[in-house]
Amino acid sequence: xxxxxxxxxxxxxxxxxxxxxxxxxxxxxxxxxxxxxxxxxxxxxxxxxxxxxxxxxxxxxxxxxxxxxxxxxxxxxxxxxxxxxxxxxxxxxxxxxxxxxxxxxxxxxxxxxxxxxxxxxxxxxxxxxxxxxxxxxxxxxxxxxxxxxxxxxxxxxxxxxxxxxxxxxxxxxxxxxxxxxxxxxxxxxxxxxxxxxxxxxxxxxxxxxxxxxxxxxxxxxxxxxxxxxxxxxxxxxxxxxxxxxxxxxxxxxxxxxxxxxxxxxxxxxxxxxxxxxxxxxxxxxxxxxxxxxxxxxxxxxxxxxxxxxxxxxxxxxxxxxxxxxxxxxxxxxxxxxxxxxxxxxxx
Amino acid sequence: xxxxxxxxxxxxxxxxxxxxxxxxxxxxxxxxxxxxxxxxxxxxxxxxxxxxxxxxxxxxxxxxxxxxxxxxxxxxxxxxxxxxxxxxxxxxxxxxxxxxxxxxxxxxxxxxxxxxxxxxxxxxxxxxxxxxxxxxxxxxxxxxxxxxxxxxxxxxxxxxxxxxxxxxxxxxxxxxxxxxxxxxxxxxxxxxxxxxxxxxxxxxxxxxxxxxxxxxxxxxxxxxxxxxxxxxxxxxxxxxxxxxxxxxxxxxxxxxxxxxxxxxxxxxxxxxxxxxxxxxxxxxxxxxxxxxxxxxxxxxxxxxxxxxxxxxxxxxxxxxxxxxxxxxxxxxxxxxxxxxxxxxxxx
DNA sequence: TGTACAAGTTTAAACGATTAAACATATATT
DNA sequence: AATATATGTTTAATCGTTTAAACTTGTACA
Numbered sequence: 001x002x003x004x005x006x007x008x009x010x011x012x013x014x015x016x017x018x019x020x021x022x023x024x025x026x027x028x029x030x031x032x033x034x035x036x037x038x039x040x041x042x043x044x045x046x047x048x049x050x051x052x053x054x055x056x057x058x059x060x061x062x063x064x065x066x067x068x069x070x071x072x073x074x075x076x077x078x079x080x081x082x083x084x085x086x087x088x089x090x091x092x093x094x095x096x097x098x099x100x101x102x103x104x105x106x107x108x109x110x111x112x113x114x115x116x117x118x119x120x121x122x123x124x125x126x127x128x129x130x131x132x133x134x135x136x137x138x139x140x141x142x143x144x145x146x147x148x149x150x151x152x153x154x155x156x157x158x159x160x161x162x163x164x165x166x167x168x169x170x171x172x173x174x175x176x177x178x179x180x181x182x183x184x185x186x187x188x189x190x191x192x193x194x195x196x197x198x199x200x201x202x203x204x205x206x207x208x209x210x211x212x213x214x215x216x217x218x219x220x221x222x223x224x225x226x227x228x229x230x231x232x233x234x235x236x237x238x239x240x241x242x243x244x245x246x247x248x249x250x251x252x253x254x255x256x257x258x259x260x261x262x263x264x265x266x267x268x269x270x271x272x273x274x275x276x277x278x279x280x281x282x283x284x285x286x287x288x289x290x291x292x293x294x295x296x297x298x299x300x301x302x303x304x305x306x307x308x309x310x311x312x313x314x315x316x317x318x319x320x321x322x323x324x325x326x327x328x329x330x331x332x333x334x335x336x337x338x339x340x341x342x343x344x345x346x347x
Numbered sequence: 348x349x350x351x352x353x354x355x356x357x358x359x360x361x362x363x364x365x366x367x368x369x370x371x372x373x374x375x376x377x378x379x380x381x382x383x384x385x386x387x388x389x390x391x392x393x394x395x396x397x398x399x400x401x402x403x404x405x406x407x408x409x410x411x412x413x414x415x416x417x418x419x420x421x422x423x424x425x426x427x428x429x430x431x432x433x434x435x436x437x438x439x440x441x442x443x444x445x446x447x448x449x450x451x452x453x454x455x456x457x458x459x460x461x462x463x464x465x466x467x468x469x470x471x472x473x474x475x476x477x478x479x480x481x482x483x484x485x486x487x488x489x490x491x492x493x494x495x496x497x498x499x500x501x502x503x504x505x506x507x508x509x510x511x512x513x514x515x516x517x518x519x520x521x522x523x524x525x526x527x528x529x530x531x532x533x534x535x536x537x538x539x540x541x542x543x544x545x546x547x548x549x550x551x552x553x554x555x556x557x558x559x560x561x562x563x564x565x566x567x568x569x570x571x572x573x574x575x576x577x578x579x580x581x582x583x584x585x586x587x588x589x590x591x592x593x594x595x596x597x598x599x600x601x602x603x604x605x606x607x608x609x610x611x612x613x614x615x616x617x618x619x620x621x622x623x624x625x626x627x628x629x630x631x632x633x634x635x636x637x638x639x640x641x642x643x644x645x646x647x648x649x650x651x652x653x654x655x656x657x658x659x660x661x662x663x664x665x666x667x668x669x670x671x672x673x674x675x676x677x678x679x680x681x682x683x684x685x686x687x688x689x690x691x692x693x694x
Numbered sequence: 695t696g697t698a699c700a701a702g703t704t705t706a707a708a709c710g711a712t713t714a715a716a717c718a719t720a721t722a723t724t
Numbered sequence: 725a726a727t728a729t730a731t732g733t734t735t736a737a738t739c740g741t742t743t744a745a746a747c748t749t750g751t752a753c754a
Contacts, residue, residue, distance in 0.1 A: 377704085379704095380703080381703060384703095392701090393700090393702060394701090394703085395702060420711090
C-alpha cells in the first residue's frame with residue numbers, strides 16, 4: 001500500500017480538549033472554587049484583586065468557555081425550551097418558530113424543535129425526547145387526540161404552553177386567536193359585499209380551533225351555509241370535490257371562505273384550472289398569509305393571525321410559568337381581516 | 348384580604364422530582380451501578396436474573412427516564428447538532444431544517460437551530476452559544492465575511508459542514524449545488540426558446556455560490572448580459588430599479604432570470620404592477636420553489652434545488668465527521684430546471 | 695487444606711460546574 | 725493577652741450518570 005502523505009487520519013486522534021475551570025485553577029495555582037467565584041462575580045468583596053485579575057486573564061488566555069451541560073446538571077435548569085409544531089417546513093410553523101427563537105434569546109433560552117406531522121404518537125415521542133433532554137418547558141401546537149399527552153404533562157408538572165390549538169375542556173396555559181370571531185370577520189365581509197351563497201372549505205377534524213372557524217361561519221350563514229369537508233391526508237382531492245359540489249349546487253356559491261392557507265392554495269389552483277375568474281365569478285377569502293396571495297392576479301383577502309403577538313405571548317407565558325408563576329392563563333388574541341381584490345367585485 | 352380558595356400558589360412549591368438511578372437503587376436495595384448495568388444491558392451474563400427483573404420492574408413502576416444531561420456530561424457527547432440558517436422563517440431554510448430534523452432523528456440526534464439574519468456577528472454568537480451547549484457538530488449556511496468563523500471552527504477542531512454556501516478557497520466539508528451549472532440551465536433554456544436579451548437579477552454580494560449563478564449566466568450571455576444588482580437590505584427597491592433599467596434599455600430585455608426566490612417574488616410583483624404580461628412580453632425563470640410560483644397566472648419556471656439530497660447529505664457528512672472520519676468532503680449536487688409556462692411563448 | 699476461578703455486586707472516581715461550610719491568617723477590639 | 729472580626733481561600737458535597745476496579749461469597753479442583 002502506498003504511503004499517503006496527505007492522509008490526516010493519524011493526526012485525527014488529536015482532539016483539542018475544552019478548557020475547564022480545573023485547567024484555569026491549575027494554571028493560576030488556586031482552587032476551582034475560587035476560579036468559579038471570580039468568573040461569576042460572586043464573593044466580589046472577599047477576593048484578592050490581584051488573584052482575581054490573574055484568574056480572569058488566564059480564562060481569557062486559555063479561551064475558557066463554561067460548559068453549559070455541566071452547569072445545567074448542577075443547576076437543574078437547561079435554559080432550553082422545546083417547541084413542537086406540526087411541520088417546521090410549513091410557513092405558519094416556521095414563522096412562529098422564528099419569533100419564538102428571537103424572543104427566547106432575549107431571555108437566554110435556546111430552542112430545540114420537533115415536527116409532529118399532526119401525529120399524536122409522534123407528539124408523545126417528541127415530548128419524551130425533549131423532557132429527557134431536560135428542557136425547562138414546552139410550547140406545543142397539538143395535533144388531534146392528544147388529551148392524554150396534555151394530562152401527562154399536567155401530572156408531571158412540567159411548564160408548558162399550548163399555541164394555536166387547545167382543548168377548551170382542559171385547563172391549560174394557551175395562546176391562540178379567537179377563531180370564531182376570525183371566521184365571522186371573513187363571512188361578514190363577504191356578506192357586506194353582497195354575497196349571498198357562501199361556501200366554506202374546512203378540515204374534517206376534531207381540533208377545536210378549526211371547528212370554531214366553521215362555527216363562526218355557520219353562525220352567520222345559517223341554513224345558507226355550504227360546508228366542504230377536507231381530510232388532512234387528501235387535501236387536493238377533497239378541496240376539488242368541495243368546490244365542484246359548491247358550483248353544481250342548484251343554488252351555486254358566489255363566494256368561498258377557505259379556513260387555512262393550504263386549503264386556500266389548493267382551492268385557488270382548482271379555481272384557476274376551471275377558468276373561473278376571481279372575484280367576478282367567485283369571491284375568495286383565505287386564512288393565514290403566504291407570498292402566493294400577494295402574487296395572485298387578484299391579490300387574496302385573508303384572515304391574518306398576529307403571529308408576532310402569538311409567538312411572544314406564548315414565550316412570555318412559558319417563561320413566567322417556568323419561573324414559578326402557578327396560575328393558568330388563557331390568552332386569546334384577535335385576528336385581522338386583510339381585504340384585497342379577491343373579495344371585492346369591481347363596479 | 349379575602350381568602351382565595353382557588354389560589355394555587357401555595358401548592359406550587361410541590362414540584363415532582365425526576366426519578367433517578369439512585370431512587371431505583373434505594374427502592375430495590377442495590378447500588379446505582381447495578382441499576383445502570385441492568386438498564387443498559389451491560390454485564391448481562393454476570394447479573395442475577397431475579398435482581399435484574401426487580402430493577403427493570405422498579406424502573407418501569409417509577410417511570411424512570413434517564414437524564415440526558417447527566418449522560419451527556421459523562422459521555423462527553425450530547426447527540427445534539429446545531430443548525431445555523433439565515434432565517435428559519437424563510438421557506439428554503441425551513442424546508443432544509445425539516446429534512447435535517449428527520450434525518451438527524453434516525454441517528455438519534457436532536458437539532459438546536461438559530462437564525463443568523465445574514466449577519467457575520469450573529470453567526471459568531473450562535474456558534475459560541477451552540478458550542479457552549481456542547482453540540483456534537485454544526486451545519487451552517489454562512490453569511491458573507493465569515494472566513495474568520497470558519498478558521499476558528501477548524502482551529503478548535505469541531506465537526507462542521509457548510510451547506511448551500513461555502514468558500515472555495517477554504518478546504519471544508521460542504522454540501523451545495525453547482526450554481527454555475529444551475530444558472531446555465533436556466534439561461535440556455537431561455538436562449539433555446541428564442542430569447543436574445545436576457546436580464547439577470549442577482550444579489551450584490553461576496554457570497555461565492557450566488558456569484559457562481561451570475562458567472563454561469565454571463566458565461567453564456569457574454570456582452571449581451573444585463574445584470575441588475577440588488578442589496579440584501581433593499582430588495583424591493585433594487586429589484587424595481589433593475590427591471591426598470593432592463594426595460595428602458597435601448598435594447599430592452601425579453602426575458603429575466605431571477606437568482607433567488609425572494610428576488611423572483613419581488614420581481615413578479617413589479618412586473619404585475621407594470622401590467623406586463625408573462626411570458627408574452629417577458630419570459631421569466633426563477634430560483635427555488637415556492638407556492639407562489641404554482642399559483643401565478645403563468646406558473647413560474649424555476650431552478651429546483653434537490654433539498655432532500657442537500658439536507659440528507661449534509662447530515663450524513665456531519666455524522667461521519669463526528670464519528671471520526673477525518674478527510675474533508677465537498678459534495679456538489681446538480682439542480683434541475685422545472686419548465687412551466689412563464690418561460691414558454693405560446694404559438 | 696489451600697488455591698483458583700466464577701458469579702454477583704459494590705466502591706469510587708469521573709464528567710465540569712456551583713456553593714455552603716470550613717479553614718487559615720491578619721487585623722482590630724477589649 | 726485574649727477574643728472578635730475581617731479577609732482570602734480551600735474543602736467537599738452535589739447534580740445523575742457510567743464504568744474500571746475491587747470486593748465478597750461460593751464452588752471446583754489439586
